[in-house]
Amino acid sequence: MSTGFSSSSCRFADYFVTCGLDTESGLEPDELSGENFEQSPLRRTFKSKVLAHYPENVEWNSFDQDAVGMLCMPKGLSFRTQTDIREPQFHSFIITREDGSRTYGFALTFFEEVTSKQICSAMQTLYHMHNAEQYDILHTPPTPRSPEDTRPTPQQLHAAPSLSRLQRFNSYDISRDTLYVSKCICLITPMAFAQACRKVLEQLHQAVTSPQPPPLPLESYVYNVLYEVPLPPVGRSLKFSGVYGPVVCQRPSTAELPLFDFPLQEVFELLGVENVLQLFTCALLEIQILLYSQHYQRLMTVAESITALMFPFQWQHVYVPILPASLLHFLDAPVPYLMGLHSNGQDDRTKLELPQEVRDTHSLPENRLILRFGTG
Numbered sequence: 001m002s003t004g005f006s007s008s009s010c011r012f013a014d015y016f017v018t019c020g021l022d023t024e025s026g027l028e029p030d031e032l033s034g035e036n037f038e039q040s041p042l043r044r045t046f047k048s049k050v051l052a053h054y055p056e057n058v059e060w061n062s063f064d065q066d067a068v069g070m071l072c073m074p075k076g077l078s079f080r081t082q083t084d085i086r087e088p089q090f091h092s093f094i095i096t097r098e099d100g101s102r103t104y105g106f107a108l109t110f111f112e113e114v115t116s117k118q119i120c121s122a123m124q125t126l127y128h129m130h131n132a133e134q135y136d137i138l139h140t141p142p143t144p145r146s147p148e149d150t151r152p153t154p155q156q157l158h159a160a161p162s163l164s165r166l167q168r169f170n171s172y173d174i175s176r177d178t179l180y181v182s183k184c185i186c187l188i189t190p191m192a193f194a195q196a197c198r199k200v201l202e203q204l205h206q207a208v209t210s211p212q213p214p215p216l217p218l219e220s221y222v223y224n225v226l227y228e229v230p231l232p233p234v235g236r237s238l239k240f241s242g243v244y245g246p247v248v249c250q251r252p253s254t255a256e257l258p259l260f261d262f263p264l265q266e267v268f269e270l271l272g273v274e275n276v277l278q279l280f281t282c283a284l285l286e287i288q289i290l291l292y293s294q295h296y297q298r299l300m301t302v303a304e305s306i307t308a309l310m311f312p313f314q315w316q317h318v319y320v321p322i323l324p325a326s327l328l329h330f331l332d333a334p335v336p337y338l339m340g341l342h343s344n345g346q347d348d349r350t351k352l353e354l355p356q357e358v359r360d361t362h363s364l365p366e367n368r369l370i371l372r373f374g375t376g
Helices: 065-072 117-138 154-169 193-210 218-228 263-269 273-284 296-309 325-331 356-361
Strands: 015-020 049-054 079-081 088-098 102-113 179-189 237-241 244-251 287-294 317-322 338-343 368-372
Touching: 015 065, 015 218, 015 296, 015 368, 049 065, 049 154, 065 179, 079 102, 088 296, 088 317, 102 338, 117 179, 117 273, 179 193, 179 317, 218 237, 263 273, 263 296, 273 287, 273 338, 287 296, 296 338, 317 325, 325 338
Parallel strands: 287 338, 287 368, 317 338
Antiparallel strands: 015 049, 015 179, 079 179, 088 102, 102 179, 237 244
């Protein structure tokens, strides 16, 4: 599989994309994300949409709206209130085209206030329905017992903490709380300049949230990245202006190692030397590899690091560092693959939905490695 990019690519970035909540569609449950409807509405995920992308299309890299939408927000929309942590999260991803060439994506996900009264009312309605269901569960009559038996029933013992949990998670009141929803800005690029793209996106986000407007309209900075910043020449560095400061990227010469802009040290810190060696060996032996973490960027970092360490060899098989929840059936592929699967931080590996042959035998075949990391 070629890891190159289209020879027609001449720009630093091909597209700027925004993904998030489509207020016209309303709240659509993301059924393909493995949604648990027993969870409170603020802990569920909903369908996200590609809201806009610029330019409309470039001839050397046609815009794949479905792939970009799934990979920008692999778990769909998330909602929070003012009491929740709402720090921006950065992750990168890869789209592999039919000819084997790759396009890279770099996404910054953050939370913005929901201004649509319709969406706020819909969330309140979901909470009313959820609370009614929980109330029915908590007040199910216990099994009849003899009048002489005064010991508390298991239901009674369980009721107090359950009610406490219900009150704690029942944290959205339309008259009291501010509702926030996740949104994503993304750059689609022909080469993996991860640190430069992260800096561009973080400065754009800072400009949006800053009380002081940036020196120029935000559109001018996006236009500059898309149309005026070229790819660095081979063996040269490139410096261009961001919203608040310069952005620098460097492209290796043909006599140097290929471009690699991910923190290799982090991989050894996450996995340890023995696990890195095991993972590297499995990659060389073309064994099915499934990475499992609750951090999207860690999935990408580990996958890119292992394939980079294989140089001058290349991973020739299925390569999906971040597997969207809607594509879990890919795990049934009877071919070597290297895939990354997101964990919600609550499930352990025993609850992971594995291919059919593993579910049937309850043991891992010799040609598959599952590695969980970075869950803290």
